[in-house]
Amino acid sequence: MATRTEAQEKQSAGSAQANPFQAIVMMAGGVVLPRCLHAAADLGVADALGEEEQKTSDQLAASVGAHPDALFRVLRVLSSNGIFEMTGRKVRHSPASRLLRSDHPHSLRSLARMFGLPGCWNAFNEFGYSVRTGIPAGTKTLPKGLWRYFQENPEAGRIFNEAMVGKAQVQVPAVVGAYDFSRFGTVADIGGGRGHLLQAALEANRSVHGVLFDLPNVIQDAGAVASDRLKLQAGDFFKDALPAADVYTIMEVIHDWPDEESVAIFKAIRKAAKPGATLLVIEQLIPEDKAPHWAKMLDIHMLTLLGGKQRTEEEYGELLRRSGFALERVHPTRSDVSIIEAKAA
Incomplete structure (x- = not known):
């Protein structure tokens, strides 16, 4: 982006x-x-x-x-x-x-169109509600939720999917280029959608195997990416056991959720991870300075539409600590996302 x-x-x-x-x-x-x-x-x-x-x-x-x-x-x-x-x-x-x-x-193009879709734009008509309560205005304008809106409006869903693919074309190569996956045997991508990040990581590191974990309908749509090196596992990270792996990636998922739900996701990963396993949280970080920044704007979209939030490095460190991980370092990439590397305690 x-x-x-x-x-x-x-x-x-x-x-x-x-x-x-x-x-x-x-x-x-x-x-x-x-x-x-x-x-x-x-x-x-x-x-x-x-x-x-x-x-x-x-x-x-x-x-x-x-x-x-x-x-x-x-x-x-x-x-x-x-x-x-x-x-x-x-x-x-x-x-x-x-x-x-x-x-x-x-x-x-589709990313620009996505922000202008009625389901996204109209939530800001009720933005004052979010500011007064901390509750997403989308609960008033989209009672069934944003994801159901995309499911029930095929054209809007198509634009959203294209927008995510467009972002991935910039972000995924930047992530794979900024981090060495070759030292791991198995990568588990949690909430990995259609597998763009995992496919790129495996393509660049031919000795590595991967597991793509997401909701059953998403995994069904991603069926074509399965191979002898890339396995698919359907489930809900709030309810189901996650796969065992040497390194876990979770890209632009945590920002969809408030703090307590984010901790629950991290704890689910920690439960599946062996001591010393690596967790890579890939997100747009809010910088500590006072200058305008896109992540600060995106944070307001998350507040309004989903109740999630963008976070600073320090805020991620606290969530990880509460979940049984220790933040080790942050790797910048040539795109708008950073790689927050943590270890299972």
Whole structure:
């Protein structure tokens, strides 16, 4: 996922101090910016622009079925924030807008669309409820829960799945490149979805075997990845025994859950793990500094939609300690996630 640079973050904080009025109005009315991004992603504007040097906003409007002047105004907002480049009404790609192309190897088009889905966006209409109570607003707007929403709305589910695949295409190679799995015999990926991380780890380390553990419906969908080196095990980590392994990976699962449920998941892993076994918690960490950071924004999405949270290194260390693990070190990666390495006490 694309993240802001440290220089951009410092510039943003400095701008707020230099012009507090501008900082407030831009933030108060800033809903315009993500909605413009959602609209452009939904319409497929980046695909319509293609690899051509440039097109006019009117040409793009004709291609995607949009009102010419309305699309021009949307693109003007986006280009002023680094997404597309505009000269008059002529539009060309920027590095950021290329990530909105469906055929980009690291496409974030579906991720952008996911945040704009009614099931995700409408929860923020009740955001005050989350702030007052600490309970996800999604319990009011989606009584059956976010995951059931994706199950019952196939198009939304498709967009969500594509968004997760798009993220994985960036994050998984970064994780496998940042950590040496070759010293382990067996890797168990807990809540590993369709096995993207486990497959990549096994591909890069031919002597290693793996077990993919997830809910029965997920394991059924992941059936094609099974092999003589990659076994599938269905279950619920709150109820069922987890597989034995030398190292356990759990990637962007813990942030879905509040502290007590997170401790329960870690304890389930600890129960299955032998003393000295390794646990790798792969998550986006909240930095300790005061600068703007995507993880701090994502934390609010987790509060609003699921009741989960992003955490600092220190907070993960405490959860792990309560669960029978000792945090040893944190490995940064070239993506937005870090690898928190712990040992079973």
